[in-house]
Amino acid sequence: MDQHRSGCPINLTLEILGDGWSLIVIRDVMFGNRRHFRELLGQSEEGIASNILSARLKRLLAEGLLVKHPDPTHRQKSIYSLTEAAIQLVPLLVQMGAWGRRHTPVSRELSIRAQLLEEGGPQMWADFMDELRHIHLGAPAPEKSVLAELQDAYLRVVAGQTDVGTT
Amino acid sequence: MDQHRSGCPINLTLEILGDGWSLIVIRDVMFGNRRHFRELLGQSEEGIASNILSARLKRLLAEGLLVKHPDPTHRQKSIYSLTEAAIQLVPLLVQMGAWGRRHTPVSRELSIRAQLLEEGGPQMWADFMDELRHIHLGAPAPEKSVLAELQDAYLRVVAGQTDVGTT
DNA sequence: TCCAACTGATTGCAATATGCAACTTGTTGT
DNA sequence: ACAACAAGTTGCATATTGCAATCAGTTGGA
Structure with a gap:
């Protein structure tokens, strides 16, 4: 087929x-x-x-x-x-973000999430995937929210606070 | 522009x-x-x-x-x-291979390289990238060849020796 | 010299995919 | 009843893809 x-x-x-x-x-x-x-x-x-x-x-x-x-x-x-298959795209999307951040003209606001996820490493990706399993698959809620962290950082950058550290 | x-x-x-x-x-x-x-x-x-x-x-x-x-x-x-920009796509390609290996009907011969690279982890990716810098950018040759390892494994699978271990 | 094989393409054409605006069908709240 | 909203679909112009044939320059051998 x-x-x-x-x-x-x-x-x-x-x-x-x-x-x-x-x-x-x-x-x-x-x-x-x-x-x-x-x-x-x-x-x-x-x-x-x-x-x-x-x-x-x-x-x-x-x-x-x-x-x-x-x-x-x-x-x-x-x-x-x-x-679950889509949730397992997290590492792929992180790598796409990491590459884009280095080799394309990204905007600061829209790349802060990519930066945090890249710096957070595999442990952060796994935490994020657990959170997505909670949101989308009904799995138990993890203790802290990576999504909220990312969103907070995004809002801070939009608000003009650029004290996040560059890489 | x-x-x-x-x-x-x-x-x-x-x-x-x-x-x-x-x-x-x-x-x-x-x-x-x-x-x-x-x-x-x-x-x-x-x-x-x-x-x-x-x-x-x-x-x-x-x-x-x-x-x-x-x-x-x-x-x-x-x-x-x-x-160098293309060489830095190695982690992205590894993640694509890893996802494809889990979620698409890959063939054994063509996915053995993806498996080895996934299992080799970031250190192996870095070694491979150094080898690519040697081949494509004229950087000094690394001691061992990841490419040769991958090719050997591929040939072993094609030859029918399936003693590589599954994941 | 002549010519076949090889080099990196380009051309023509049909089929498919994209982008855009308008439209459709049904649902909801007032 | 009715306006606003929901999830799409339709029509149409343009762009991209897939496929086979073709092309002009290069090379090596007879």
């Missing part, structure tokens, strides 16, 4: 995530905790078109990176959640 | 590498040591088309991920080399 170009793990990952938008959607669900279509559509920096977002969500559901549940507060609303 | 969608490091990385072929080309130069157009064209598992390869090489040169030098043995031949 499958029409894969090859059995190489890098290639197969690329066949799923190798386009301009899939990882943007996952990033927004993961770091921005955007769970509804309209949140993903309107509040992203990059401005994805609604038909593209629709197609990507459909594909990510089919690939098993997202699941969707009805929202009890609104019959037409759906809540998109990360699966 | 630049028309970026946003200053987010993940987005900017995606704008450079977020397509189906760029990382395949870099993978082949990096792990397969393919340095000429024809080597990249013909010997890859996935079968890239020549116009796409041509366009990708042009883009990767422009983005500063590859450089090209004339080949003394043939006036029309060029040798493509990785830049």
